[in-house]
Amino acid sequence: MNINTPIIERESTLADLIEALAGNERLSKTRRRDLICAVNTAARLANRRPEEIAANARELRERLARIHPTLANMTAKRLANVKSDLAAALKHVPAQAKVRHERGGGCVGRVAFEPA
Numbered sequence: 001m002n003i004n005t006p007i008i009e010r011e012s013t014l015a016d017l018i019e020a021l022a023g024n025e026r027l028s029k030t031r032r033r034d035l036i037c038a039v040n041t042a043a044r045l046a047n048r049r050p051e052e053i054a055a056n057a058r059e060l061r062e063r064l065a066r067i068h069p070t071l072a073n074m075t076a077k078r079l080a081n082v083k084s085d086l087a088a089a090l091k092h093v094p095a096q097a098k099v100r101h102e103r104g105g106g107c108v109g110r111v112a113f114e115p116a
Contacts, residue, residue, distance in 0.1 A: 014039050014050035017093045024092060035092075038085030045072055045082075055093040060086060 021027070021035050043050045046063050053060070064086070069079040 012055040012094045014043050014053045014055055017055045017089060018050055020092050020094050021089060035085055035089040038082045039089050041082045042086050055090060057087070057090045060090070 018036050018039055021032055021039070024032060027035070039050065042060060042064065043053055045067055046053060061083075064079075064083055067079065069076045072079060074082075
C-alpha cells in the first residue's frame, strides 16, 4: 500500500459494528449471535442494509421508536429485546472507521480498513 494514498474517515456503520462484534472474543458465542441478530433486525426494520446505516445510537433510537411491533410482525417483547440488544451492541461500535482508497484499474479501487 502506498503511503501517499489518502485516508478518508467516515462514521462507523452497522456493518462495521457487526464486524467488530463477530471478532469480539470477550463475548460468549451466544451473546455475539444475539447482538448481531439485533443489529441485523434493526437494519431490516429500517429497510436498509447494515452498511447503509450509521451506528449512531440517537438516530437508531429515533428510527425504532416509530416502529409499531404489529406492523413489524413481531411481539412488543421481541421489539423491546431487539432495542435492548441493539443498545448493548452499540457499546462495541468502532469510534470511526478509517478507509484508505487505492486507485486500481478502471474506476474500481481497493478499499483497506485501518484501525481507528
